[in-house]
Amino acid sequence: MTVSGTELIHAQKMEVLGQLAGGIAHDFNNILTVITACSGMVLSSLSPDDEKFGDVTEIEGAARRAAGPTRQLLGYCRNQPVNKKPLDLNPIIVETQQMLSRVLSAKVTIEARLAPELWLAHADTTQLQQVVLNLAVNARDAMPDGGTLLFSSTNARVTAERLPDGGSLPPGKYVRIGVRDTGSGIAEDVVARIFEPFFATKAAGAGTGLGLATVQAIVTDLQGYITIDTAAGEGTEFGIYLPRSPALSDAA
Numbered sequence: 044m045t046v047s048g049t050e051l052i053h054a055q056k057m058e059v060l061g062q063l064a065g066g067i068a069h070d071f072n073n074i075l076t077v078i079t080a081c082s083g084m085v086l087s088s089l090s091p092d093d094e095k096f097g098d099v100t101e102i103e104g105a106a107r108r109a110a111g112p113t114r115q116l117l118g119y120c121r122n123q124p125v126n127k128k129p130l131d132l133n134p135i136i137v138e139t140q141q142m143l144s145r146v147l148s149a150k151v152t153i154e155a156r157l158a159p160e161l162w163l164a165h166a167d168t169t170q171l172q173q174v175v176l177n178l179a180v181n182a183r184d185a186m187p188d189g190g191t192l193l194f195s196s197t198n199a200r201v202t203a204e205r206l207p208d209g210g211s212l213p214p215g216k217y218v219r220i221g222v223r224d225t226g227s228g229i230a231e232d233v234v235a236r237i238f239e240p241f242f243a244t245k246a247a248g249a250g251t252g253l254g255l256a257t258v259q260a261i262v263t264d265l266q267g268y269i270t271i272d273t274a275a276g277e278g279t280e281f282g283i284y285l286p287r288s289p290a291l292s293d294a295a
Contacts, residue, residue, distance in 0.1 A: 078106040108142070108172075127265070129163040129288040132171060132220060136194045139175045143183075143192070150189025157196045164218040164285040170261045177254040178222040178281050185226030185279060195221035199284060212268050216287040223280035229273040238269075258283075 082103035089096045140155050147153065164171075175194070182192050199219040201212050229237065238259040258281075262269055265285055273279035 072110065075106050075110045079103060079110065082106065126169075127165055127167050130166045130168060130171065131161060132164055132166070132218060132285075133157045133161050133196055135168065135171050135175060136196060136220065139172065139179060140194060142176075143179055147183060147192075148189065151183060151186060152189075152191045153194075154191060155194045157194070158198055160198075161196050162198050162216070162218050163288040164265075165288040166265050166285055170265065174258050174261050174283060175220065175222065177258050178283075181254055181281075182222055182224035182226065182279070185224050185228070190225035190278075191223075193221070193223040195219075195223070197221075198287075201284070212270065212284060217267075217284040218287055220283040220285075221280055222283075223278065225278045228275045228277045228279055229271070230275045234271060234273065237271075 082099050085099050086096070086103060089099065136155060136157060140153055144153055179192060179194075186192070197219050199217045200215075201217055202214050237255050239256065259269060262283055262285070267283060267285040270282040270284070271279065272282070
């Protein structure tokens with residue numbers, strides 16, 4: 044297989060960006076380590092009844108959540124394997140919902156419809172947190188005037204499902220995560236490009252154009268698939284399909 048000059052330039056650009064991102068992630072991780080350590084020391088000196096206890100707990104929790112994606116980025120840049128294991132996705136959705144409920148506008152209503160006996164997926168916790176959070180932020184940005192953000196999870200026996208690239212989702216048993224918004228939707232001519240790195244429809248400075256590209260990279264790494272149900276003015280739903288884990292504890 045021959046490589047064109049354009050493909051070679053793109054590969055070199057991505058290598059340089061990877062090195063740059065690795066350096067930034069390393070420095071950022073050092074800062075988060077200081078925040079986590081200092082907030083932990085302050086917490087140890089406070090009683091749970093202290094009015095500052097809740098605020099410091101939030102600071103420590105935010106630093107720990109930020110450390111997860113930072114470690115993931117460091118691992119990616121260093122080509123290190125992630126910790127994939129049989130995983131219940133419902134707690135990840137619930138944690139994301141709780142976090143967003145504290146920071147999103149009151150005009151955005153957050154709902155969740157989670158399968159009570161969800162199958163396990165073979166995945167990495169930090170990766171899935173990043174996927175759900177990135178999709179939620181994307182949904183929020185599509186609803187500047189407010190709306191509803193709906194998380195869902197379900198067991199899916201797939202026979203046929205269309206993918207954004209025109210292909211088909213292979214038949215099989217999957218764990219499906221849905222993130223739906225009631226926002227502006229995505230125009231048909233834009234859907235084909237939304238997973239491109241640095242492609243963004245937002246105003247300059249309002250985003251990096253890496254959120255959905257990161258989602259696709261993670262889902263692909265987990266041997267999963269992404270579907271999109273959208274139309275301009277009618278909202279959007281991203282469906283994440285991850286193969287069901289063959290773990291013995293998931294024998295149903």
